[in-house]
Amino acid sequence: MSNSSLQNKVVVVAGASRGIGLEFVKQISATNNVIFAGARNPSQAKELQDLAKKCENVHPITLDICDDDSIKKAVEEVSQKAPQGIDVLINTAGIAGPLDNATQTTREDYMSTFNTNVVSIARNISFFLPLLQKRGKDHVKKILNISSEFGSLHHRETSGANNMAAYGVSKAALNMMTEIVANELKNDNFVVYLGHPGWVATDMGGKDAALQPQDSVRGLLKVLNDVTVKDNGKFYDWQGKEMKW
Numbered sequence: 001m002s003n004s005s006l007q008n009k010v011v012v013v014a015g016a017s018r019g020i021g022l023e024f025v026k027q028i029s030a031t032n033n034v035i036f037a038g039a040r041n042p043s044q045a046k047e048l049q050d051l052a053k054k055c056e057n058v059h060p061i062t063l064d065i066c067d068d069d070s071i072k073k074a075v076e077e078v079s080q081k082a083p084q085g086i087d088v089l090i091n092t093a094g095i096a097g098p099l100d101n102a103t104q105t106t107r108e109d110y111m112s113t114f115n116t117n118v119v120s121i122a123r124n125i126s127f128f129l130p131l132l133q134k135r136g137k138d139h140v141k142k143i144l145n146i147s148s149e150f151g152s153l154h155h156r157e158t159s160g161a162n163n164m165a166a167y168g169v170s171k172a173a174l175n176m177m178t179e180i181v182a183n184e185l186k187n188d189n190f191v192v193y194l195g196h197p198g199w200v201a202t203d204m205g206g207k208d209a210a211l212q213p214q215d216s217v218r219g220l221l222k223v224l225n226d227v228t229v230k231d232n233g234k235f236y237d238w239q240g241k242e243m244k245w
């Protein structure tokens with residue numbers, strides 16, 4: 001077990017039914033942490049259920065981040081099982097929206113992508129915040145929001161990519177929201193930051209992607225373990241390289 005592993009923490013992952021979120025649960029549960037794996041339909045997430053059967057530190061919970069009542073219930077469940085609070089909140093839940101360019105994207109697609117990728121991540125942080133704050137000012141608390149290079153103005157400029165406009169707009173807004181939350185919590189021993197996982201072979205990334213979830217998440221977890229309050233508000237890729245806005 002390397003020193004760069006997260007150890008003895010209580011962690012909540014939002015969006016843990018599959019893909020990058022599920023891989024976070026697998027790797028975090030292997031290094032002596034308690035993990036609450038939030039999924040919209042945990043009973044239908046077979047790999048997550050199989051993992052929970054094998055690992056008593058994995059707790060699948062129902063969590064739809066687009067529904068405040070669902071988030072409140074998830075917070076209550078975590079509060080009961082972890083009355084001392086939580087150390088880390090990882091927000092990986094997200095949707096890709098359509099491939100369309102900006103002028104082709106419908107109102108509905110802009111709104112639904114913005115709702116999941118920005119507003120619902122903000123609401124999830126708001127509801128879980130008291131459980132993070134419960135750890136007290138002496139503990140470092142971490143919030144990782146999974147963003148994308150598609151939300152980087154620099155990446156758009158240099159790559160010339162015009163597709164997935166709704167997704168890109170939403171991730172740029174997620175970056176801004178994360179910066180604002182980081183400022184809000186900066187005097188309370190928090191590290192609130194953004195991670196870009198690379199292009200990863202999941203349902204969203206597709207099978208031709210450059211990276212496997214195991215490698216991306218191994219890197220993202222090293223960064224999560226290493227960040228300190230000096231990194232509050234920063235944006236890193238899975239290899240720990242700072243991303244340009």
Ligand SMILES: NC(=O)c1ccc[n+]([C@@H]2O[C@H](COP(=O)([O-])OP(=O)(O)OC[C@H]3O[C@@H](n4cnc5c(N)ncnc54)[C@H](OP(=O)(O)O)[C@@H]3O)[C@@H](O)[C@H]2O)c1
Binds near residue numbers: 018116201
């Ligand atoms: N894959 C890539 O190449 C790539 C690149 C850059 C950034 N990212 C980002 O990485 C994150 C994870 O992506 P992925 O590749 O793992 O995607 P994925 O395989 O499509 O998985 C998306 C996850 O988000 C969950 N989710 C969506 N809406 C939700 C909601 N309202 N409440 C709770 N969970 C919800 C899904 O749950 P259900 O099973 O219930 O649908 C699923 O667990 C996303 O934020 C994505 O934007 C991915």
